[in-house]
Amino acid sequence: MDLLINVMLTLQNISDDNFTHDEFNNTNLSSNTTPSHLALRFGAIVMLVALLWGLFANALTTYSILTNRDLKNITNMFIVSLCINDIMNLVISNFMVLISYFTMKWSTGLILCEIVTHFTVLLMGSSLWHTGLIAIHRLIVVCFNGFYKKISKRAYTIFVLTTARIVPLLFLIQPHLGNMAHYEPKLLRCIIRKGFGLYTMFVSVVLMIMPSVMLIICYVAIFIKVHRSSSAFRGKRKREWLRREIQITKMFGLVFLVIVIGYLPYGIVRSIDKQLLLSADFYVAISVLYAVANSCNPIIYGSMDRNIRRACFQVLNLDNKCMKYERKLRKSSSGNINGQKSEIPSDEINEALPLNANAPNK
Template sequence: MEISGWIYVVVIILGIIIAATLIGCLLTILVIWTRPVLQKLVNAPLVSLSCADIISSSFGAPLLIHAFLHPGWEPPGALCWLQAYATVVLWGVSSCHMACIAVQRYFMVCTSSTLLKSKRVLFSMLSLTWLIPFLSALPIHIVEEVKVNPKLKRCGMGASTNQWGKMLPTVVSFMAPFIVTIISYALILYHVRMSKKRVGAHGSSPQNSAAERQITRMMMILFAVYTVCSMPLIVMVIFSSRVPPEAFTVGQVLMALNGALNPIIYGLMNRNIRQGYKHIRDSMLNSIV
């Protein structure tokens, strides 16, 4: 089967996205782990999310490129199952991370509770962001047969008629985290608005409150970018019978792009992370020269 020219463009774009994601996420992890000023609980979810982006870009995207370059190729049974399962799980992991970050921001900004200042509690939440998608997606992938979806160019459960089995990961790993995230940020915005009114009446805002709001702003932008990148493909999967293959290709490129954009958001919105990126860049240039 002849490959059209625009498919080669998509493959090149995906290759650039993979490289940018791997470099950006590895830099993010390295910067947070090595710079004392960034070794705070607030940055732990960013490290975990970067790990998820690395796994996704090093497994899912390369298989997609191979499918584009080899039309009609079907992966072996075990690989097909793993691709279908990992795709759903990693989408869910990203969604659950957004909810975890939003809940953490709510407790930090809107309450005086020290609950999420505990390493044990936060790491328990981060463990759940991985465990919930893994467990919720497992039943249907055990009892149903996975097949290659010609529109998506990947293995999946699209042909399954087990709607209840599909409902579990959809609700638990996608809908519930999305709703929790929206509610958390809505409550934060309401709290900040009320705080500004009180500040206007009684004086200036504490510096640490301004810093918390800046961190919250970065996390909200992170969620907004995630929504823009992931929601088109999720909606297309729901209405797959009415969506042309070209639209699925664009949706998958957008989904992959999210992992590359996250480190850029960190660098633009967080001065300490930006300085960490520059420090590593300068160190590498000095070692070369």
């Protein structure tokens, strides 16, 4: 009996380097099935395309903004921060899941398993806190512009970007760190152990629900304010300023929506199917949806911000194609309102001035 106990203890202390896929299966008896080869191959190809596109597009957006003096403003600094967050998420989370889909096992050991699990949660939370704090920023700009003119833009930007990362990092300060994750063969990824339900609930409340509520409240207040005040803006410059601010607000709102659409299905299914009774192929599908959503933000920035789009085309030496696209966009966006032709507002009039400049006069 003592010999059997010693053997079992020895097996439990196997190093991470020798902790293979079969050994993971032996420690997770509740998961007796894995995704089909067809689902894994198809999911891996889609995730690979999304990963390459996400890395390229986020890097291009970041480079275009940071190397263009005219684009170095508060709004675009938020975009750069979100791009960096997305790149980290793609490299740390999506890449490791992609490898497990191609190899059909987790071959990097428990240490990296724990790291990837926590960073997936932290980066998702950081993205949501970015959008929540940016929503507060939009509320101040649109509804309390007089106050916004008085505050230090640099200090305010640093506060937003720092808080969006510090809040998620606080969840690493707990005594069980390093022993919270395990590999789940059915999902081909690492997840938090069942014994940490309170921690999971706290993560959901602080990193998901709180920034979501912040964003919803701010956006409702913004659009109520706009509805009541739009008729009061009689000057052309003021109307264009307001329209531009609403466009920026919609852009970040769409970023938030994409994050939620990508993560929510997986989060809801995991919270309902705690025993992992659903098909493994179904989990592959919602994991692929999350991976694709992580790569979509640059499309939103480029389609909704003309200056960023132009800068990216210039970096790629596609200026002529950009101008053709602009003319087509102007033509399709022009309309007839009250018998007068109306075009999309110019991007040159907005609150997002360089960090060392003052806000526009109203």
